[in-house]
Amino acid sequence: MDMQATSAKHASFPGHGCRGSLGFSGTLGSSGTLAGLATTCAVVLWGSVTAAASAAANSVADCHPVGLHAAAPTTGVVATGASATGASAAETPSSRSVLESSPAESGPTVVAQPATQDLSGEQVRQSIQRGVRFLLQERTGDGYWRENPTYKGGMPGLVVLALLNAGVDPNAPEMREPLRRLSTERPETTYASSLIIMALAEADPIRFRPQIRQHAEYLIATQSPDGGFGYGNNNSGWSDSSNSQFAILGLHEAQLAGIEIEKSVWEKAQKYWERVFDQRGGSFSYRPGVNTRSGSMTCAGICSAILVEENLLQGAAAVNGNNVTCCQTAPANPLVDGGLKWLGTNFSVKRNPTIPVNDGHSTVLFYYLYSLERTGRITGRRFIGVHDWYRAGTTELLERQNVDGRWLGSGGFGGEGDPLVTTSMALLFLSKGLRPILVGKYQHGDGQTWNPHPQGVHLLTRFVENAWGRKLNWQTIEAAQAKADDLMEAPVLHITGDRRLKLSFEQIANLKKYVDNGGFLFIEAQNGFGCPSAKLFDQDVRELLSVLYPDAKLEVLKPDHIVWNSHFSIKPDPDFTLLGIQSCCRTSVIYCAGPVSGFWELNKPKQRDYAETIQKKIEYSVQLGTNILAFATGNELKDKLDRPKLENEERLVGTMIGRRILVPKLRHRSGFDDAPMALANLLRRVSQDRGVQFSSQAEFVDADLASLQDYPVVFVHGRGRFSLNEPEREALRIHLERGGFIFGDSICGDQAFADSFREAMQSIIPDAGWEKLPKTDPLLTNRFGGYAIDRVQMRLPPTNRGQATGFAAADPQLEGLRVGDRYRVIFSPFDISCALESGTSSSCYGYSVDDAAKLAANILLYALQP
Numbered sequence: 111m112d113m114q115a116t117s118a119k120h121a122s123f124p125g126h127g128c129r130g131s132l133g134f135s136g137t138l139g140s141s142g143t144l145a146g147l148a149t150t151c152a153v154v155l156w157g158s159v160t161a162a163a164s165a166a167a168n169s170v171a172d173c174h175p176v177g178l179h180a181a182a183p184t185t186g187v188v189a190t191g192a193s194a195t196g197a198s199a200a201e202t203p204s205s206r207s208v209l210e211s212s213p214a215e216s217g218p219t220v221v222a223q224p225a226t227q228d229l230s231g232e233q234v235r236q237s238i239q240r241g242v243r244f245l246l247q248e249r250t251g252d253g254y255w256r257e258n259p260t261y262k263g264g265m266p267g268l269v270v271l272a273l274l275n276a277g278v279d280p281n282a283p284e285m286r287e288p289l290r291r292l293s294t295e296r297p298e299t300t301y302a303s304s305l306i307i308m309a310l311a312e313a314d315p316i317r318f319r320p321q322i323r324q325h326a327e328y329l330i331a332t333q334s335p336d337g338g339f340g341y342g343n344n345n346s347g348w349s350d351s352s353n354s355q356f357a358i359l360g361l362h363e364a365q366l367a368g369i370e371i372e373k374s375v376w377e378k379a380q381k382y383w384e385r386v387f388d389q390r391g392g393s394f395s396y397r398p399g400v401n402t403r404s405g406s407m408t409c410a411g412i413c414s415a416i417l418v419e420e421n422l423l424q425g426a427a428a429v430n431g432n433n434v435t436c437c438q439t440a441p442a443n444p445l446v447d448g449g450l451k452w453l454g455t456n457f458s459v460k461r462n463p464t465i466p467v468n469d470g471h472s473t474v475l476f477y478y479l480y481s482l483e484r485t486g487r488i489t490g491r492r493f494i495g496v497h498d499w500y501r502a503g504t505t506e507l508l509e510r511q512n513v514d515g516r517w518l519g520s521g522g523f524g525g526e527g528d529p530l531v532t533t534s535m536a537l538l539f540l541s542k543g544l545r546p547i548l549v550g551k552y553q554h555g556d557g558q559t560w561n562p563h564p565q566g567v568h569l570l571t572r573f574v575e576n577a578w579g580r581k582l583n584w585q586t587i588e589a590a591q592a593k594a595d596d597l598m599e600a601p602v603l604h605i606t607g608d609r610r611l612k613l614s615f616e617q618i619a620n621l622k623k624y625v626d627n628g629g630f631l632f633i634e635a636q637n638g639f640g641c642p643s644a645k646l647f648d649q650d651v652r653e654l655l656s657v658l659y660p661d662a663k664l665e666v667l668k669p670d671h672i673v674w675n676s677h678f679s680i681k682p683d684p685d686f687t688l689l690g691i692q693s694c695c696r697t698s699v700i701y702c703a704g705p706v707s708g709f710w711e712l713n714k715p716k717q718r719d720y721a722e723t724i725q726k727k728i729e730y731s732v733q734l735g736t737n738i739l740a741f742a743t744g745n746e747l748k749d750k751l752d753r754p755k756l757e758n759e760e761r762l763v764g765t766m767i768g769r770r771i772l773v774p775k776l777r778h779r780s781g782f783d784d785a786p787m788a789l790a791n792l793l794r795r796v797s798q799d800r801g802v803q804f805s806s807q808a809e810f811v812d813a814d815l816a817s818l819q820d821y822p823v824v825f826v827h828g829r830g831r832f833s834l835n836e837p838e839r840e841a842l843r844i845h846l847e848r849g850g851f852i853f854g855d856s857i858c859g860d861q862a863f864a865d866s867f868r869e870a871m872q873s874i875i876p877d878a879g880w881e882k883l884p885k886t887d888p889l890l891t892n893r894f895g896g897y898a899i900d901r902v903q904m905r906l907p908p909t910n911r912g913q914a915t916g917f918a919a920a921d922p923q924l925e926g927l928r929v930g931d932r933y934r935v936i937f938s939p940f941d942i943s944c945a946l947e948s949g950t951s952s953s954c955y956g957y958s959v960d961d962a963a964k965l966a967a968n969i970l971l972y973a974l975q976p
Contacts (some may be wrong), residue, residue, distance in 0.1 A: 112420060113212045116671050120520060125749075126877065134706040140575070141473070143854030154296065166880045168195075172959070182830060184644050187248075191523040200298075202736070212700075229504055229508075230752070231544065231749040231752035232752075233508065233751075234493050234508070234540055234749075234751060235544075235749075237452050237540060238277070238541055238544075241272075241509065241511070241517070241533050241536060241537045241540075242276050242277075242278060242515075243513045243515050244515030244516045244529070244533055245273060245530070245534065245537075246528075246865025246911060248891075249288075249966075252287070253268055253284070253287035253288065254288055255269050256320045257531060258525070260299070261299050261302045262295065262296075262298055262299075263292060263295035263303075263305070263306050264299065264301045264302035264305055264315070266291065266292060267308070267309045267532050268309075268315070269288075269532070270309040270312075270525065271308050271312060271534070271538070272287070272533070272535070272538050272541075273536035273537075274309065274313060275537065275538055275541045275581075276537045276540075276541045277808040280312075280313035280314060288311055288948075289309075289310070289318075292306055292309055292310060293323075297324060297325045297328035297329075298342060299341055299342035299731065300329065300332065300339050300341055300342045300353045300356060301341070301342075301353065302342075303325040303328050303329055303342070304329065304356035304357055304359055304360030304361075305356070305360070306321075306325055307322050307325045307329075307360035307361075307363050307364055308359060308360060310322055310901060311366065312794055313361040315363075315366070315367035315368070316367075319367055319368060320908060322367050323369050325360065326360065326361055326369050326371065329357050330361070330371070330372075330375055333375060333379075334348070334349040335387065336349050336381070336398070337349075337377075337378035337382030337383075337385075338350065338351070338353070338354040338379070338386075339356075340353055341353060349397065349413065350383060350396055351394060351396050351397065351407045352407070354379070354382060355728075356483075356776070358417050359413075359417070359666075361375065362417045362421065365525055365715045368715070368799060373422065379414070379418050380415075380422070380521070382398075382822045383414050383415050384445065384625070385398045386407075386411065387411060387449075388399050388403060388447065388448075389444070390452050390838075391403065391452060391606050392447075392449055392452035393411075393446075393449065393452040393456075394407045394408045394411030402465065402466070402469050402471070403464065404462055404478075405453060405458070405462050405464070405478050405481075405482065406471070406477055406478040408452055409449075409478070409481035409484065409485040410444060410481055411480055412446050412450060413488050414486075415449075415483070416443070416446060417488075417490050419441070420565060420714065422665070423714060425440055425564070425565050425712075426438045426440040426565075426708065427705075427708035427712050429712065431721070432723060432724065434635065434709065434724060435634050435639060435640035436562070436563065436640055436641050436705040436709075437563075437639075437641035437642065437708065437964065440558075440564050440565075441976050448656055450489065450491070451484075453482075453485070453495065453555065454494050454495020454497065454601070455704050457494060457497045457499075459479065459505075459506040460473045460475070460506060461478075462475055463914050473520045474526060475520070475525070476517065476536060477535060478824075479525065479535065480505060480539055482494075482539070483499075483500070483503065483542055483543045484507065486499045486543065487583055489545065490567070490568065490583075490586045491585070491586060492585050493588075499545040500750065503543070504539075504540060504543070504751075505507060507536050507539060507540060511536070515533070515535040515900065517529065517532040518532060519531070519532040520858070521616070543750065545582055545749070545750065546580075546582055546747035546748055546749055547583050547584065547585050547599050547600045547601070548571050548582040548584055548601070548747065548755070549570075549749075549752055550584070550585045550586070550597070550599065550600025550604065550634070551567050551584065551585070551586045551587065551602060553586055553589055554588055554589060554605070554607070554611065554612070555607065555609065555610070555611070555612055559608055560606070560608050562606065562608045562705070562708070562897050563705070563707040564708070564711075565712045566708065567584050567604055567707065567710070567734075568584060568712040569713050569714065570710040570735045570736075570739075571583070573710075573713060577677060578740075579626065580747075582747070585599065585600055585773075587599070587600060587603070588618045589620075594619075594623035594624055594916050595621045597620060598624060598753055598754055601630060601742065601747065601752075602630045602631075602738075602739055603624065603629060603632065604632045604633075604634065604707075605632070605633045606633065606634035606635070608636040609647065610646050610650055611650035611651060612650070617629075618654065622657075622658055625659075625693075626786070627754070627787055627791070627947075628787070628947055630698060630742040631698070631700075632738055632742065633701045634701075634702045634706060634707055635701070635702065635703050636708075637703050637705065637930050638685065638704050638705065638939065639685075639705055641705050641708075641974075650973070651701065652664065655691060655699060655701075658699075659698070660698070662691045662692060662693050663691070664691055664699070664701060665691075665692075665763070666687065667682075667689065667690045668691050668699070669682055669689045671697070673688065673690075673738060673741040674737065676741040676870070677737050678733040678734075680730065680737065683734070685704045685727070686702055686706050686730075687703040687704065688700055688702055688703075688734075688738075689701040689703070691777065696954060697741070700741075701928060702734075702738075702778040706731050706735060709727060709730075709731030709810070710731055713728050713731070713732050715731075720850075744917075744954075745916065745917075746917070746959060754791075769821075770800065770802045770803075771803065771974075772788065772805050772809050772820075772823075773793060773803065773809070773821070773823045773970070774806075774809040774824060774825065775808075775809070775810050775811070775824075775825050775827070776812075776813060776825065776826045776852075777811065778826070778828060778833075778834070780828040780831055780832045780833070780863060780866075781828040781863075782810075782828055783856050784797055784827070784828060784858055784866060785827060785944055785947040786808070786947070787941070787947040788827070788944070788947040789808075789943075789946075790807070790808060791946045791947060792970075793805065793970075796966075796970055801969070802895075802974070804970075811824060813834060813837075813842055814837070815841045815845070818841060818846075821850070822849070822850060822851060822973070822974070823850070823851045823852075823853060824850065825852075825853050825854070826852055826853070826854040826858075827854060827942075828857060828860075828945045829857045829860035830860065830862055830863060831863070832864045832866040832870055833862055833866065834870050839870070842874050843875070846874065846875065846929055846934045846935070850934070851933075851934055852871070852934065852935045852936075853966075853970065853973060854934050854935070854937045854938070855938040855939075855940075855956075856937075856939050856940065856941065856957065857944060858940065858954040859906075859939065859940045859941045859943060859954065859956050864942075867937060868939075869926070870879060871927055871935050872903040875927050875935070879927075880927060881924070881927075882923075882924070883922065883925065883926055883936075884923055885900045885922065888972075889920045889933070889968055890922055890924075890968065894969050894972050894974075894975060896964070896972075897964040897968060899922055899961070899964055899965060900922075901916070901919050901920070902920060902921070902957055902958070903957065903960075903961055904917060904919075904920040904955075904956065904957055904961075905919060905955055905958075906955055922961075923966065924936060924937070924938055924969075925939065932975075935968050936972070938965070940955055940956040940957065941957065941962070942965060942966050944956065944963075946959070946966065
C-alpha cells in the first residue's frame with residue numbers, strides 16, 4: 111500500500127468536542143492530521159496480544175561579580191481563496207474575516223534553529239542536583255564559603271542565590287549559617303551588596319527587610335552622577351555596565367521587598383543606559399565611550415532598561431484621580447528592541463559574542479549565559495532572533511558539566527577560573543529557565559495591536575507566584591512562527607487586542623490542535639476605561655470560536671461557576687464580565703469583556719496612594735486573573751521541558767506501518783466521545799513509555815458481535831445515564847465470556863454515569879459482584895510492565911457548590927467485575943479521561959494527569975494478559 115498517498119488522501123481537519131467537525135478537507139500543509147490512517151493498518155488479531163504483552167513486561171527492566179528546539183519552520187499563510195465563511199477576495203481590508211490574512215501581513219518565513227539534542231526536564235533536574243551537591247560540598251569548616259576579600263560577602267551571596275533558585279529550602283540546616291552570615295555582612299561594594307540583597311530577598315524578604323534596606327541605601331548613596339554604578343567605596347567617579355546591572359537587580363528586589371526607592375534613582379539610571387546604548391548597532395558597551403560591544407553587556411542593558419521602565423511606572427494604563435485610563439500607547443523602548451535584534455543576529459551559547467570578535471571578553475561564557483537567561487525570561491521570549499535560547503544554552507551547559515557537578519570556565523575576566531562562580535551561574539541559568547510557563551501571550555497581526563498592555567501578563571505572573579508560592583515564567587508566542595508544539599509550551603494562551611483579529615488558516619489549524627490537546631484560551635477584549643470599541647475584535651473572536659468549537663456556545667459564566675472560587679473567593683464584576691465555552695470535559699475558553707490586563711499593569715510596588723475604589727479594582731483584577739489561571743491549570747504545572755508535545759505526523763506514518771493494537775471506544779447514548787483526545791493521548795504514552803505498539807488513531811465500535819470480534823479491549827466513557835438495549839447487553843456478555851475486556855471511566859466523576867454503568871455491567875455479569883481493587887492487587891503493581899501505584903493525587907467533589915478543591919493523596923479508586931479468576935471489566939468512578947485529554951480542571955473530580963496516565967496504562971497492560 112502507498113502510505114504517503116494514503117496520508118494525503120486522509121489529511122483533514124477533525125472536529126473538536128463531542129460531535130461534528132470543521133467543514134475543511136484536503137491537505138493543510140503540516141497542520142493537517144492523519145484522520146483515518148489507522149484503518150489502513152493491520153488490526154492485531156487476538157492471538158497476537160500475548161506477544162505484545164510479554165514484550166511490555168520485558169521492557170521494564172568584562173569585569174564581573176566577585177572579581178568574580180526545535181520549532182518547525184513556518185510556511186506563511188494560506189494565500190488565496192474565500193474564507194471559511196464564504197467571503198470573497200474582493201472584500202475591503204476593513205471587512206476581512208478572522209479567517210483571512212494576506213501573505214504580506216504575515217511577514218517573511220523564519221526558521222528557528224534546533225537545539226543540538228532532545229532535552230528533558232529530568233536531565234536538567236539531575237544536572238542541577240549535581241551542581242547543588244558540588245556547591246554544598248565546597249563549604250568551609252564553618253559552613254560558609256571562601257571569600258574574595260575584595261568583594262566580601264559577594265561569593266557567598268552568589269552561591270546562596272544559586273542554591274535557593276535551584277530548589278534548596280532556605281530553612282534547610284545547611285542554609286541556616288550562610289543566611290545568618292549574609293545577614294550580618296556590611297555593605298562595602300556594589301557587587302556584594304547587590305548579590306546579598308537578591309539572596310536575602312529570595313530567602314525571606316520580610317524577615318530580612320532591615321538588612322535589605324541597609325544594602326539598598328548603600329547602593330543609592332554610591333550611584334554616580336551619570337546614573338551608573340561603579341565598584342562602590344572610593345569609586346564615586348567610575349561607572350560601568352556590569353556593576354550597574356547588578357545594582358539595578360538589587361534595587362529592584364529591594365523595591366519588591368517593600369523598600370521605597372526614589373523615582374530619581376531610576377530616572378538617573380535610565381539616562382546611564384541610554385548613554386551606553388549604540389543606537390545604530392543596537393548593542394551596549396561596558397562603559398560610556400567604549401567601542402567594544404558584547405552579548406553580556408547587551409543583556410545587561412536590555413534587562414536594566416525593562417526594570418527601570420517598570421519602576422518608573424511607565425505603561426499603557428494610568429490613574430488620574432478616581433479614573434483609570436487603559437489602552438494608552440505604551441512608551442517605545444528602543445533599547446530593548448535594538449538590543450534583542452543585536453542579540454539575535456550575534457547569538458551564541460559557546461562564547462560571549464563581542465565586537466570586535468576577538469575581544470578578551472568573549473571567553474566570559476558563564477556570566478554571559480546567566481545574563482542571557484535573565485534576558486529571555488524578563489522579556490518573555492522563547493526565541494531570541496530565531497534561536498531557542500534556553501534549549502541551546504542548556505545543551506551547552508549539560509555538555510560542559512564535570513562528573514563531580516562543577517562547571518569550569520576559561521579563567522580570565524569575571525572570576526571564571528573559580529568553579530564556585532561558574533557553577534553558581536550555570537545553576538541560575540538552568541533553574542530559572544526551567545520554571546513552568548504559566549501563560550503564553552499570543553502575538554498576532556501587525557505592530558503592537560496584540561499587546562495593548564505590555565506589562566500586564568508579566569505583573570500578573572509575579573502576583574500568581576506569590577499567591578501560589580511557586581516560581582513561574584510567562585512567554586510570548588509568535589503566531590506567524592509557532593507550530594502547535596510551540597503553543598503547547600503554555601497551558602494557557604492569552605489572546606487580546608484592540609483591533610481586528612486576523613489569523614491565517616495555518617494559525618487557526620495550530621490553535622485547533624492546541625485546544626484539541628487540552629490547551630486553554632483566555633481571551634480579553636479591550637472594552638471601556640478609555641479603550642477604543644472592541645466591536646470588531648469581538649466579532650472576530652466569536653467567528654474564531656465558532657470554528658474551534660462548532661457545537662458549543664459562548665455564554666456568561668454564572669455566579670456558581672467554580673472559577674469564582676478556584677483560588678480567591680470573588681463575585682462577578684460587570685466591568686469584567688466573563689463568558690465561557692463548555693466543551694465536553696470543562697470550560698475550555700474564558701472570554702473577559704473588559705481590559706483586565708490594564709489593571710494588572712497597575713499592580714506595582716509604590717502604587718499605594720490611589721483612591722480606595724481604584725485599589726480595590728486593581729486587587730480584584732489580579733485575583734480574577736489568578737482564579738482563571740488556577741481554574742485552567744488546576745494548579746498542576748510542569749517544568750518547561752516537560753510540557754507535552756504533539757506526535758510528529760511524519761514519524762506517525764513511519765511507525766504505523768505494521769501490526770498495532772487498536773483499542774476502540776464503545777458507541778453509546780451518553781457522551782461516548784465527550785473527551786475525544788483522552789484515549790489517543792493514553793495510547794500514545796503507553797506506546798512510548800512501555801513498548802506496546804498501540805494505535806492512537808480514533809476508532810469506534812458498536813455493541814454488536816460482528817463489530818466487537820476484532821477488538822480484545824474496548825474503552826467506554828461518558829456522562830449522564832448509560833444505557834444498553836437487550837441485544838447490546840447480549841453482545842457485550844458474549845464478548846466478555848470469550849475473553850474480551852472493558853475499561854471504563856466516568857468523565858469528570860459524573861455520578862449519574864458511574865451509577866448507571868455499574869448497573870449495566872452488573873446486569874451483563876449477574877453472577878459477579880463489583881469489587882474495589884485493594885492497593886496490593888497485581889494490577890496496581892509493575893507486574894505486567896506498568897507502574898507500582900499505591901497512592902495517587904485526587905481531586906474529590908467539594909462539600910459546597912462553587913467551592914474550589916485541590917489535590918490530596920488518596921488510595922486508587924478502581925472497581926472490577928470478574929469472569930472466572932480475572933477481571934473482565936475495570937471501572938474508575940472518578941475521572942481519568944479529562945486528565946488525559948486536557949490536563950486536570952478544577953471542575954473535574956478525579957486523578958492528576960500523571961496518575962491518570964499510570965492507572966490507565968496499568969489497566970491496558972493487564973487487559974492484554976492471556
